[in-house]
Amino acid sequence: MAPAAYCKAHIVWPAAPEPYKLRPMADTIFSKILRGDISCHKVYEDDLVFAFLDIGPLSFGHTLVIPKEEVATLDLLSDETAAAIGRVLPRLCRAIKTVTGAEQFNILQNNGPMAHQAVFHVHFHIIPKPSVDTGLVMDWDSTKLDPEEGARLAAALSKEIGG
Ligand code: AMP
Secondary structure, three states: OOOOOOOOOHOOOOOOOHHHHHHOOOOOHHHHHHHOOOOOEEEEEOEEEEEEEOOHHHHOOOOOEEEOOOOOOOHHHHHHHHHHHHHHHHHHHHHHHHHHHHOOOEEOOOOOOHHHOOOOOOOOEEOOOOOOOOOOOOOOOOOOOOOOHHHHHHHHHHHHHHO
16 A cells, blocks of 8 residues: 555644644634724625735735634535635635736635644635736646556545545
8 A cells, every 4th residue: 555645644733833723723813803803904795704805915906715614724614614615706706807907816725834824714815816926926846646546545535525
């Protein structure tokens, strides 16, 4: 059997700030925004979802979409809230495209400190990509999937999710 990178027992979290490890989730800056304790540039709100401009935009129009449900990472989100975010994300993208004039954009969603998550409240970045050098710039250091390992991995994932 190939390296067990996808076995739960082998997942090792990097050192994280204490609040990240707490359950229930500790108060974050986004909780304070949701409560109105600190201000933001609000873009959208419904019963389950809130969106506002990122305070440190990678490009003009960089927007954050967060659930009102307070969980740290996407895997902890309820189906109901996940559906609500999925419903509104494309609408927000269309609005951002129209208003900024940027035809292209990235959706970024970080989970865990090693994956560049800084605020431990689930959030989706909508980052307009007006030029090659502006917006999200990334190294896409791809490898090659071994067919046999791919077959084993897909089967393991399919079994886990019950698909
Ligand atoms: P991440 O690295 O995915 O956790 O991204 C967190 C994002 O939250 C960063 O892009 C920050 O600029 C943004 N951010 C942090 N504090 C605020 C704030 N008070 N208002 C708006 N955006 C914020």
